[in-house]
Amino acid sequence: MARRAHSYARSVTAETELRPIEPGATQVERLLADLNPPQREAVTHGEGPLLVLAGAGSGKTRVLTYRIAYLLATGQALPSEILAITFTNKAAGEMRERVEQLVGRVSRLMWVMTFHSACARILRADAQRLGYKRAFTIYDEADSLRMVKRCSEELDVDPKRFPPRAVRAQISGAKSQLLDAEEYERAVASASHPGAARSGEGPSYFERTVADVYRLYERRMLEANAMDFDDLLVRTVNLLELFGDVRERYRRAFRWVLVDEYQDTNHVQYRLLQLLCTEHGNLFVVGDEDQSVYGFRGADIRNILEFERDFAETTVVRLEENYRSTQAVLDAANAIVANNQDRLGKRLWTGLGRGEPVTIVELDDEHAEARYV
Numbered sequence: 001m002a003r004r005a006h007s008y009a010r011s012v013t014a015e016t017e018l019r020p021i022e023p024g025a026t027q028v029e030r031l032l033a034d035l036n037p038p039q040r041e042a043v044t045h046g047e048g049p050l051l052v053l054a055g056a057g058s059g060k061t062r063v064l065t066y067r068i069a070y071l072l073a074t075g076q077a078l079p080s081e082i083l084a085i086t087f088t089n090k091a092a093g094e095m096r097e098r099v100e101q102l103v104g105r106v107s108r109l110m111w112v113m114t115f116h117s118a119c120a121r122i123l124r125a126d127a128q129r130l131g132y133k134r135a136f137t138i139y140d141e142a143d144s145l146r147m148v149k150r151c152s153e154e155l156d157v158d159p160k161r162f163p164p165r166a167v168r169a170q171i172s173g174a175k176s177q178l179l180d181a182e183e184y185e186r187a188v189a190s191a192s193h194p195g196a197a198r199s200g201e202g203p204s205y206f207e208r209t210v211a212d213v214y215r216l217y218e219r220r221m222l223e224a225n226a227m228d229f230d231d232l233l234v235r236t237v238n239l240l241e242l243f244g245d246v247r248e249r250y251r252r253a254f255r256w257v258l259v260d261e262y263q264d265t266n267h268v269q270y271r272l273l274q275l276l277c278t279e280h281g282n283l284f285v286v287g288d289e290d291q292s293v294y295g296f297r298g299a300d301i302r303n304i305l306e307f308e309r310d311f312a313e314t315t316v317v318r319l320e321e322n323y324r325s326t327q328a329v330l331d332a333a334n335a336i337v338a339n340n341q342d343r344l345g346k347r348l349w350t351g352l353g354r355g356e357p358v359t360i361v362e363l364d365d366e367h368a369e370a371r372y373v
Helices: 002-011 027-033 037-043 060-073 089-103 105-109 115-130 141-154 164-176 181-190 205-223 229-242 244-253 267-277 327-337 366-372
Strands: 050-054 082-086 111-114 137-139 226-228 256-259 283-287 315-319
Touching (some): 027 037, 027 060, 037 060, 037 315, 060 105, 060 256, 082 089, 089 105, 111 115, 115 244, 115 267, 137 229, 141 164, 141 205, 141 226, 164 181, 164 205, 164 267, 229 267, 244 267, 256 267
Parallel strands (some): 050 283, 050 315, 082 111, 082 256, 137 226
């Protein structure tokens, strides 16, 4: 294993370095020449769900972009049949640019965007089915907070006892679980939702107050023909669940769905992917359960841990070769994450050599730390 790692490192010494290509090589051959064996397995995967467990520095962005390029270069997909989801506009722009460098301007016909951008585009076409006008307004966090304040004032809610930010966060948490105002109120009454009072107690006064504000908030948002960021996801799920013709339209349109940072998806995003991909099964996700750090924002680690159960006949590919760090650093990282029981398992290695031993330095404060670094 170590010998193979070492020999491969001589040909690819960094994640972004390309190998020399023989003159006359086909486009597909050029793509595959840049990949190590597990990366190649992921990129050339046929139909059906694929889970790529990609350790830090293992080339996950390359795998995603080359997968798209491979589908286009081999004629398996038209650009308009590809939906590639990222978590930031910056990442979407970078992915689009990289694919265009590989296959040309034809890639501009793809949907490469964030969950929110994709949902907004879907809703623009059919929002009227949910009682909105197509030209609905998208409220950012500040707009949403102002609406929560307005609703709280209408209900004579004390902002000191029930800070609008805390109320808004609770509403957002409910939406991430696909609970509308009525469902949240029922959950509060039964103390069954994630934020319910602990130790078997009934719902708290705070939760009952949030339920009242949430109910009015939904009504006022519809009257304003507005959706907040959470609504973009929730309403799209509502649209696909309620209207079979819309669901089938997008299932047929997006024959290939790819998702980056899958470990950071929440329940709504999981449900959206399920609605789009259950029939054809061509869902390609890349993630790392060891880098799941957004639980406080609603990310559900079970989405990646239970992917094989949720999507039948899943193929799993592990990207374990690291192109950034020495083996000493990776050994330390492997030892730490091994203590986490909620993981699917992988062990990072590198061909970049052993490197200096990892040391621990204790300093007085963050200023001393900055000076040391």
